[in-house]
Amino acid sequence: MDRNNCLIRLERKEDYAEVENLVRESFWNVYRPGCMEHYVLHVLEMILRL
Numbered sequence: 001m002d003r004n005n006c007l008i009r010l011e012r013k014e015d016y017a018e019v020e021n022l023v024r025e026s027f028w029n030v031y032r033p034g035c036m037e038h039y040v041l042h043v044l045e046m047i048l049r050l
Helices: 013-027 037-049
Strands: none
Touching: 013 037
16 A cells, blocks of 8 residues: 555444454454454444444
8 A cells, every 4th residue: 555645534334344354353363362452343333323
């Protein structure tokens, strides 16, 4: 990806699953076996939908 061609925007509902997958893959086995960060993100997204 070209650093000069980036768009920063708010996350949309259709992005939720892709973002969860990105977070899970990024943190898998980094701090402990497996990953909890994507689950925390999932719970936050559920709260924001209320």
